[in-house]
Amino acid sequence: MTDAPAITAPAKPRVRWPLSLIVGATLTAVVLATALLALVWTPYDVEAVDIAAKLTAPSAAHWMGTDHFGRDVLSMIMAGAQNSLVVAFVAVGIGVAIGTPLGLTAAARGGWIDELVMRGNDLVFAFPALLLAVMITAVMGPGAINAVIAIGVFNIPVFTRVARGAAQGLWTREYVLAARTAGKSKALISLQHILPNLMSLLVVQAAIQFAVGIVAEAGLSYVGLGAQPPAPSWGRMLAEAQTMIGFAPWLAIMPGLAIFVTVLGLSLTGDGLRDLFDPRVRRER
Amino acid sequence: MTVLDIRDLSLSIGSTPILKNVSLSVAHSEILGLVGESGSGKSMTSLAVLGLTPPRATMTGEIRLNGQLVSNAPDAVMQQVRGRDVGIIFQEPMTALNPVMTIGDQVAETVRLHKKSSRKEALAVARAVLDRVGLPAERFPLTRYPHELSGGQRQRVAIAIAIALTPKLLIADEATTALDVTTQAQVLDLLKRLVREDGMGLILITHDLAVVAETADRVAVMKDGELVEEAPVDHIRTGMAHPYSRRLLANATHAPTRRSRPQADAAPVLQVEGLVREYGGAPALFGRSKAFRAVDQVSLSIQPGESVGLVGESGCGKSTLLRAILALETPQAGRVRVKGRDITAARGAALKSIRRDIQVVFQDHYGSFDPRWKVSDLVAENFHLLDAKPSPAEARRRVDEMLERVGLNSAAADRYPHEFSGGQRQRIAIARALITEPSVICLDEAVSALDVSVRAQVLDLLADLSDRLGLSYLFVTHDLSVVRTVTDRLLVMQAGKIVEQGETAAVFAAPSHPYTQKLLAATPDLVRNHALEKEIAG
Numbered sequence A: 001m002t003d004a005p006a007i008t009a010p011a012k013p014r015v016r017w018p019l020s021l022i023v024g025a026t027l028t029a030v031v032l033a034t035a036l037l038a039l040v041w042t043p044y045d046v047e048a049v050d051i052a053a054k055l056t057a058p059s060a061a062h063w064m065g066t067d068h069f070g071r072d073v074l075s076m077i078m079a080g081a082q083n084s085l086v087v088a089f090v091a092v093g094i095g096v097a098i099g100t101p102l103g104l105t106a107a108a109r110g111g112w113i114d115e116l117v118m119r120g121n122d123l124v125f126a127f128p129a130l131l132l133a134v135m136i137t138a139v140m141g142p143g144a145i146n147a148v149i150a151i152g153v154f155n156i157p158v159f160t161r162v163a164r165g166a167a168q169g170l171w172t173r174e175y176v177l178a179a180r181t182a183g184k185s186k187a188l189i190s191l192q193h194i195l196p197n198l199m200s201l202l203v204v205q206a207a208i209q210f211a212v213g214i215v216a217e218a219g220l221s222y223v224g225l226g227a228q229p230p231a232p233s234w235g236r237m238l239a240e241a242q243t244m245i246g247f248a249p250w251l252a253i254m255p256g257l258a259i260f261v262t263v264l265g266l267s268l269t270g271d272g273l274r275d276l277f278d279p280r281v282r283r284e285r
Numbered sequence B: 001m002t003v004l005d006i007r008d009l010s011l012s013i014g015s016t017p018i019l020k021n022v023s024l025s026v027a028h029s030e031i032l033g034l035v036g037e038s039g040s041g042k043s044m045t046s047l048a049v050l051g052l053t054p055p056r057a058t059m060t061g062e063i064r065l066n067g068q069l070v071s072n073a074p075d076a077v078m079q080q081v082r083g084r085d086v087g088i089i090f091q092e093p094m095t096a097l098n099p100v101m102t103i104g105d106q107v108a109e110t111v112r113l114h115k116k117s118s119r120k121e122a123l124a125v126a127r128a129v130l131d132r133v134g135l136p137a138e139r140f141p142l143t144r145y146p147h148e149l150s151g152g153q154r155q156r157v158a159i160a161i162a163i164a165l166t167p168k169l170l171i172a173d174e175a176t177t178a179l180d181v182t183t184q185a186q187v188l189d190l191l192k193r194l195v196r197e198d199g200m201g202l203i204l205i206t207h208d209l210a211v212v213a214e215t216a217d218r219v220a221v222m223k224d225g226e227l228v229e230e231a232p233v234d235h236i237r238t239g240m241a242h243p244y245s246r247r248l249l250a251n252a253t254h255a256p257t258r259r260s261r262p263q264a265d266a267a268p269v270l271q272v273e274g275l276v277r278e279y280g281g282a283p284a285l286f287g288r289s290k291a292f293r294a295v296d297q298v299s300l301s302i303q304p305g306e307s308v309g310l311v312g313e314s315g316c317g318k319s320t321l322l323r324a325i326l327a328l329e330t331p332q333a334g335r336v337r338v339k340g341r342d343i344t345a346a347r348g349a350a351l352k353s354i355r356r357d358i359q360v361v362f363q364d365h366y367g368s369f370d371p372r373w374k375v376s377d378l379v380a381e382n383f384h385l386l387d388a389k390p391s392p393a394e395a396r397r398r399v400d401e402m403l404e405r406v407g408l409n410s411a412a413a414d415r416y417p418h419e420f421s422g423g424q425r426q427r428i429a430i431a432r433a434l435i436t437e438p439s440v441i442c443l444d445e446a447v448s449a450l451d452v453s454v455r456a457q458v459l460d461l462l463a464d465l466s467d468r469l470g471l472s473y474l475f476v477t478h479d480l481s482v483v484r485t486v487t488d489r490l491l492v493m494q495a496g497k498i499v500e501q502g503e504t505a506a507v508f509a510a511p512s513h514p515y516t517q518k519l520l521a522a523t524p525d526l527v528r529n530h531a532l533e534k535e536i537a538g
Helices: A019-040 A073-109 A111-126 A129-140 A144-171 A174-181 A186-222 A234-244 A250-277 A279-284 B042-050 B075-084 B103-114 B119-132 B151-163 B181-198 B209-215 B243-252 B318-325 B348-355 B375-385 B392-405 B410-414 B422-434 B452-469 B480-486 B504-509 B514-522 B526-537
Strands: B002-013 B016-027 B031-035 B057-065 B086-089 B169-173 B201-206 B218-223 B226-232 B270-279 B292-302 B307-311 B333-338 B358-361 B440-444 B472-477 B489-494 B497-503
Touching: A019 A073, A019 A250, A073 A111, A073 A144, A073 A186, A073 A234, A073 A250, A111 A144, A129 A144, A129 A186, A144 A186, A174 A186, A174 B358, A174 B375, A186 A234, A186 A250, A234 A250, B002 B042, B002 B201, B016 B031, B016 B042, B016 B057, B016 B201, B016 B226, B031 B042, B031 B181, B031 B209, B042 B057, B042 B075, B042 B086, B042 B169, B042 B201, B075 B086, B075 B103, B086 B151, B103 B119, B103 B151, B119 B151, B151 B181, B169 B181, B181 B201, B181 B209, B181 B514, B201 B209, B209 B218, B209 B243, B209 B526, B218 B243, B226 B243, B243 B452, B270 B318, B292 B307, B292 B318, B292 B333, B292 B497, B307 B318, B307 B480, B318 B440, B318 B472, B348 B358, B348 B375, B358 B422, B375 B392, B375 B410, B375 B422, B392 B410, B392 B422, B422 B440, B422 B452, B452 B472, B452 B480, B472 B480, B480 B504, B489 B504, B489 B514, B497 B504, B497 B514
Parallel strands: B031 B201, B031 B218, B086 B169, B169 B201, B307 B472, B307 B489, B358 B440, B440 B472
Antiparallel strands: B002 B016, B002 B057, B218 B226, B270 B292, B270 B333, B489 B497
């Protein structure tokens, strides 16, 4: 047995970071840094009312102007970032934590369990997300926590679907068959072979759902079902700006821009991660 | 007169040379067999002719097509040349065809791109060409879609697209590799007929010397980007000049030496009785869906130390049978006994203990190993079957020992599967199967995808392991040439049933079932040719 050829390792190809990932991650990092900064410092006290300075246009003192109570818009947006990010993040967490195991189980077991999970999924999917959120908050009362639950519930079927679809493909792989001949249970195989191999898909989906969650939170706050005053919230800022848009447009533009930048950053991050993980896309670039 | 003339073609990608001073020519009505192992540059040569080299490739030398210089020609020129002057057929007919276009439109597309003809005229041409490749109008109207056709029929459509404008040169790049032997024989016959009728030149690119021996007029052998030998095809029979060509030929017909004989009087290690596996038959909206019987009353047995071949074409049920034997699928009827213990009825700890005795090696492919696992963990995965799992240090020691036994060094344990070549990966798969010291190993097309030299090495390894450990093998394959040299007994499967079984030599010498006869007649036979060569030499 001396005929074994030498083990040759192919040179590791240099990773080319997708542009969308670089831009997206930078934007997301800025938003995140702002939110963290707001924990310890904002230019003005978020809840400080200063009627004398009400509705001032953006200036050196108030970079983003003030609202009808004279509150500093920049400070409110910084503090509001926390609310938006936390709500969206926890909602994604709920989706991943419940949806992924459901999808893995459906793919591993098949048969009636698969049917049950997927039809349940369809049921949740069939409800418009916002309507579902309105229902949940209507029953449980408005508030940030209930907004989190509402958006999280909507995230569950998304992750179930992604996990199940990808897992079904992986179950036909020969290494999974080999693991079965090693006497491993379906649960163990799901944990050891399936989950790690669909991690990249889940991360991409999480970034996208994060962006969706930001918009959903803003939507719920806009109709008064999200974070309650005086806690600052981008969605409620938009709602309040509505009546004043004619003479104080910055009140609508600034939170709108904040939402736009955050969602853009997260969407680009999701796209970029997909490009990075998907060798087919990578080759074409 | 020459159709294609390649002079001193060199090609490199970055600083890596791919082709070195390749000179080749193909005449009218000539079939040139271009053979070589993977990475020898045979496909790159054909892509260079078509002007389809990768973007960063640099090329020197001359390629003349029908006298016209096409090397380094601008893309606009090459677009005219491709399809009109050169046609190409690839290995995988499913991905070569557009799944959402009818076959008529796909053939007509080529015509319309090159000739300013109306859709109606182009479709008329398409009809005529499809008739020529053996897809008559009654059964194959122009409105068929690729998914409605079998693999061989799809390859015929691909050929129709390639010859629609009667090119001077046709390139078939492993065009029959993915097909069953009987289909392969039909497609090769078709290609031969088209060459005869149209007088075009054909380059038949393949790793299979036997196909070349039976089809081509001349053979060209490539190795590491160089053309090492060019000779009339009967030199395959009478003796090739270059040592590499000789080695290629010897490897293709390699018969490993086996010292031990199967123990005929011992209790069988694997016994299958009346196995039935059906799909479908589940309650549907109206009544029951029709059940499809993939495995129909199959019985077989394997003695200790015996090597048995199970051959059949795709869809005959051999893979399903294998999965049922490995208890990866539950059969509807029948028993599978491993060393006397019924694997089909076993559950839990009993099943685990039976699994220790029967293991599997799959076709080498990227799907064979979890890409995220290191080799040490992959090989150790089967320790899960042991009641008393070894300590990590002990497991590692046994993995290292096993890797050395299959001819890898223990440094391999810390690497990932993608860092290895195909043959090395197959050794890892064998190590994984062997770690629990089983009695039977099932090999599912385990050497089909390997280059002949690597295949010879793996077959030697298997024979050696069988001698030393008394292992039995079940070779499941579509390739008769593989089982011929390594098995004691042969089972031939057709439509879910075993239609013939017997001593391998006897089946090859005098097949009794018509299906076996058909299969053998369709298989390109190098062994026969090789024996002839030896006779002449001796």
